[in-house]
Amino acid sequence: MPWKGEKDAYKIWLSEIILQQTRVEQGWNYYERFIKNYPNIGALAAAKDQDVFKLWEGLGYYNRCKNLLHTARTIVNEYNGQFPNDYETILSLKGIGPYTAAAIASFAFQLPYAVVDGNVFRVLSRYFNIAEAIDGTAGKMRFTHLAQEVLDQSQPGIYNQAIMDFGATVCKPFAPSCGICPLQKNCQAFANGLVNELPVKEKKLLKRKRWFNYFFFEHGAQIYIHQRAQGDIWANLHEFYLVESPDQVVWNNASVMELLQDQLGIQTGVLKEVSDLLVQQLTHQQIKARFIQVVLTKKPALLTKGQWVDKKLINQLAFPKIILQWMENAAPLKI
């Protein structure tokens, strides 16, 4: 793994936050860009929020980025810029849960705390043939205690990296390499032919469908954007004026102008173009979005939640993937 042997707690923390629920191949470029822009925690703490969000753009789970900034500033302001070196304090930091706290404690400070991530759940459930669900409270407790029991206390950092590496490369979710597995002769799941049945999960996720109608308002060289709030997808990212509809709406010129009149009192707008339906799959939602370009001769008084910005400045702000996708294909925004 690329960060093997890293001892800088800042770099370990940053990489672990980026890699939460994220593949190494997907996150590593982000990590390198963060280190290049913010080589130490003081630099990150002093950064402008929007610049950091822009650097995080496209990585997903955007509250990780907000918590990252919050914790960087906490460490600078309350811990004199020194990363805490005890487990409980590390765990108390925003965005750091049991996994990340154990990773930092063991990698950076050689403390004997076992990591429990998706790999560890899988390896332990198979090796010990445990069919208890890993996504329930009892199961999580059981695997956490088991992981702590089998941890090599003398070299916890190496051990933690090894068991995760093993889970990622040998004891894989699909088609694990049992034929070449060095643990095969003691693996209880293999002995019972249950490798492919483990680990067990009990919950299934439901995918909500949503329809987003984005109005791209132009006024001279300016466009209207709005920063999304907490409590929904894409927190802190920017977007255009959004009208969410309960079902798919078939737009025509008349219905668009009627909606603009009803919601914003717009009478003089010129409808330029209505895009095709773009689709984005999220883990818990499916977003179908349509983009409606409207040229305005004056700024609507009712349009107050967001801000008007120069078109040339929007490449400094962070947007969701589906908006970036549209912008890349929309002539007025090509830069």
Add this chain to the structure above:
DNA sequence: AATCCGGGGAG
């Protein structure tokens, strides 16, 4: 205890 948060890759 349940639910939510993104985006990408693999099968």
Add this chain to the structure above:
DNA sequence: CTCCCAGGATT
């Protein structure tokens, strides 16, 4: 299409 990813916060 489904599942998973070097998980965590919120309610």
